Amino acid sequence: MSLLVAGNSTSLSEEELDEYSDGTVKLRNSNIELMDQDILYHLALGSESHDLQEMFGDVKFACMGGTPKRMENFAHFIMNEIGYKLPAGTQLQDISAYSYRYSMYKVGPVLCVSHGMGTPSVSILMHEMIKLMYHAKCKDPVFIRIGTCGGIGVDGGTVIITEDALDGQLRNSHEFTILGETIHRPAKLDKKLARELKSLSSADDPYDTIIGKTLCTNDFYEGQGRLDGAFCEFSENDKMAYLEKLRENGVVNIEMESTIFAALTHHAGIKAAVVCVALLNRLNGDQVNAPKEVMHEWQQRPQILVSRYIRKVLTHNGQLKNLFGHQGSIKSPRRFKLVQQESQAHE
Ligand SMILES: O=P(O)(O)O[C@H]1O[C@H](CO)[C@@H](O)[C@H]1O
Numbered sequence: 001m002s003l004l005v006a007g008n009s010t011s012l013s014e015e016e017l018d019e020y021s022d023g024t025v026k027l028r029n030s031n032i033e034l035m036d037q038d039i040l041y042h043l044a045l046g047s048e049s050h051d052l053q054e055m056f057g058d059v060k061f062a063c064m065g066g067t068p069k070r071m072e073n074f075a076h077f078i079m080n081e082i083g084y085k086l087p088a089g090t091q092l093q094d095i096s097a098y099s100y101r102y103s104m105y106k107v108g109p110v111l112c113v114s115h116g117m118g119t120p121s122v123s124i125l126m127h128e129m130i131k132l133m134y135h136a137k138c139k140d141p142v143f144i145r146i147g148t149c150g151g152i153g154v155d156g157g158t159v160i161i162t163e164d165a166l167d168g169q170l171r172n173s174h175e176f177t178i179l180g181e182t183i184h185r186p187a188k189l190d191k192k193l194a195r196e197l198k199s200l201s202s203a204d205d206p207y208d209t210i211i212g213k214t215l216c217t218n219d220f221y222e223g224q225g226r227l228d229g230a231f232c233e234f235s236e237n238d239k240m241a242y243l244e245k246l247r248e249n250g251v252v253n254i255e256m257e258s259t260i261f262a263a264l265t266h267h268a269g270i271k272a273a274v275v276c277v278a279l280l281n282r283l284n285g286d287q288v289n290a291p292k293e294v295m296h297e298w299q300q301r302p303q304i305l306v307s308r309y310i311r312k313v314l315t316h317n318g319q320l321k322n323l324f325g326h327q328g329s330i331k332s333p334r335r336f337k338l339v340q341q342e343s344q345a346h347e
């Protein structure tokens with residue numbers, strides 16, 4: 001059996017992935033099965049304290065993004081899009097509220113979870129999300145990051161689907177330090193899923209949706225070649241030469257979570273995608289200074305694309321009609337605005 005070897009780490013071969021044919025998420029850690037209980041501390045959930053299969057067994061999509069508010073908004077939006085009805089007299093609850101770390105909302109088969117900023121925050125969440133999928137016996141869950149980024153040669157408002165996630169040294173892997181040893185795991189996303197998402201963009205969308213390489217950094221300022229951090233020990237020429245080098249290598253955007261997100265989902269055999277909206281074109285500057293309302297509308301764009309995908313899959317599986325008894329339209333930015341206004345009115 002051929003293994004994909006990166007550093008001294010291994011990833012799933014095609015043959016191994018085939019072994020997961022019942023679709024459930026297998027853990028690559030035999031310690032978990034031997035434990036009396038597994039506490040998902042940062043999600044405020046546990047395998048003994050909660051019936052995770054009953055609560056989460058129907059999850060098909062785990063959507064994640066940086067801020068709790070974005071994910072709460074997305075939960076309301078997707079609820080409307082898939083026609084999911086909450087039991088009378090109830091409202092969406094933040095399932096992980098008492099962790100005081102991440103927020104989690106469940107809308108039928110869709111989980112909407114905030115992941116914070118940067119690798120450590122996402123890494124902790126991904127361990128617990130993958131274990132949650134395992135304990136809940138979820139079948140073929142798809143993980144999607146819905147984020148923001150800086151564009152390289154693309155206008156603010158452009159939606160970017162990541163084809164390959166690259167680290168600061170342009171390697172298509174994520175570097176881990178485990179027991180003092182450095183290992184790399186491939187930062188692979190599902191290319192077919194990326195293409196499918198792209199196919200759901202519409203000529204009627206008043207913005208571009210593109211696929212390209214994403215640079216993932218450990219910092220927003222010096223790490224992304226900004227001149228406007230508290231420190232800067234390089235010149236504007238150095239910065240522009242670096243951004244041009246990125247562009248020559250096919251990089252179209254920069255953010256801070258894609259390699260860890262890709263590496264851990266791939267290591268777990270979970271299909272994943274990253275969809276971000278550019279908040280600015282970094283070739284034109286460093287400050288994020290678009291008006292608040294404009295940025296708010298831009299951030300809805302990846303959510304609209306992802307909702308089209310979710311609706312498509314649920315429609316294909318016959319779930320949209322059968323489970324929720326209402327179809328709606330695939331392209332519905334107008335309805336999204338209404339939901340957003342309602343949710344803002346409650347802020
Ligand atoms: O908008 P989100 O998804 O939080 O992501 C981007 O925004 C943060 C920086 O402002 C980083 O976490 C970056 O990856």
Ligand SMILES: O=c1cc[nH]c(=O)[nH]1
Pocket residue numbers: 148149150151220224254255256279280288
């Ligand atoms: O420039 C940007 C904008 C959003 N997020 C980033 O990480 N960088």
